[in-house]
Amino acid sequence: xxxFACAAPLDERTLIEYWLGELPEDAESAVDEHLLGCxxxxxxxxxxxxxxxxxxxxxxxxxxxxxxxxxxxxSLAGQGLRVREYRVPRNGSxxxxxxxxxxxxxxxxxxxxxxVTRLDVVIxxxxxxxxxxxxxxxxxxxxxxxxVPNMVQLRAAPSHRLRLxxxxxxxxxxxxxxEYIFNHTAPTA
Amino acid sequence: MENPPVERLEDxxxxxxxxxxxxxxxxxxxEAELCRRLAPRVRLYGLKHLRDEHAAAxxxxxxxxxxxxxxRAGELRDSERLASFVFGICRMSVLELRRGGLRREQLLExxxxxxxxAAAPAEPLFDLERVAGCLEKLPQRERSVLLMTFYExxxxxxxxxxxxxxxxxxxxxxxxxxxxxRECVTGEEAAx
Numbered sequence: 001x002x003x004f005a006c007a008a009p010l011d012e013r014t015l016i017e018y019w020l021g022e023l024p025e026d027a028e029s030a031v032d033e034h035l036l037g038c039x040x041x042x043x044x045x046x047x048x049x050x051x052x053x054x055x056x057x058x059x060x061x062x063x064x065x066x067x068x069x070x071x072x073x074x075s076l077a078g079q080g081l082r083v084r085e086y087r088v089p090r091n092g093s094x095x096x097x098x099x100x101x102x103x104x105x106x107x108x109x110x111x112x113x114x115x116v117t118r119l120d121v122v123i124x125x126x127x128x129x130x131x132x133x134x135x136x137x138x139x140x141x142x143x144x145x146x147x148v149p150n151m152v153q154l155r156a157a158p159s160h161r162l163r164l165x166x167x168x169x170x171x172x173x174x175x176x177x178x179e180y181i182f183n184h185t186a187p188t189a
Numbered sequence: 190m191e192n193p194p195v196e197r198l199e200d201x202x203x204x205x206x207x208x209x210x211x212x213x214x215x216x217x218x219x220e221a222e223l224c225r226r227l228a229p230r231v232r233l234y235g236l237k238h239l240r241d242e243h244a245a246a247x248x249x250x251x252x253x254x255x256x257x258x259x260x261r262a263g264e265l266r267d268s269e270r271l272a273s274f275v276f277g278i279c280r281m282s283v284l285e286l287r288r289g290g291l292r293r294e295q296l297l298e299x300x301x302x303x304x305x306x307a308a309a310p311a312e313p314l315f316d317l318e319r320v321a322g323c324l325e326k327l328p329q330r331e332r333s334v335l336l337m338t339f340y341e342x343x344x345x346x347x348x349x350x351x352x353x354x355x356x357x358x359x360x361x362x363x364x365x366x367x368x369x370x371r372e373c374v375t376g377e378e379a380a381x
Contacts, residue, residue, distance in 0.1 A: 037272025054320035063321035
């Protein structure tokens, strides 16, 4: 084999599963050996690793918003990221801000989620039409939805009031589970 | 147009044969070309098994030094088995590094500067703003699964357990999300 061609290229799924340690030991060894002999597949893995690095950096630099799990947040904090948390009771509100040293801000929205199979979130920002985030992931057992805002956008935003509405969606239709208000105070320069 | 050096046109096995058949150190172009090809592959092997940039760089140095030295000494009998040969050295070296063994300085002392390969280039970097913008365009589930998977390179069963999803479901979402992200980041999305 050489740098230019591969007679039996590894498929994308195999490369991902290899990288994440999901393959059985013998299959992993076979992929190890293939990659060491194949510049083509190794370069494809290199691209995957670079993309994974971009995903990591996007979150680390606060450039992406997402709904995540409690365990994930605890893991980030355990690695030294400075995480500021705001817990909001169902149909409640919280005063919040962002400080210079914060790496991440998270909102914990308390909600009865037992039996909920799909959850949409409506986000009402001042002066903007309501934005619907469809089918957000959540852990039904924890009774909360964990949201990470885009830190870059939030740092640039003036003081404002943000309203989030959790909506359960099932065969019977849509029902509101709870409303949550964030009274955000922009940090003073 | 200038022709590429002949070494660039040879496969890995041919380069290994050249090194083995020459007097030790008398095939510098073949050695340099083989290092150019193998070093990034070995570095990825190191990242996969050691999950640390510096340890992967140490591994790359160690494996390349040992590979060239062993090729010079004629220890590879069948050059078509080069990948397997390097794999064996990688495995042994990972064990050694995990035990807190060799570091670059010790390797250079042992093998000499003339064997030291150039550093392997890291993976091509994607533009951070573009990756972030493309992540924001993904459906929520795909975005969350990608972040939770690749922030710490977590397998599907761990991510699934945190989100109430089966490992199979996570793999499907992950695969679809990565494909969509790559299309967006590389600009293929617009071309379709």
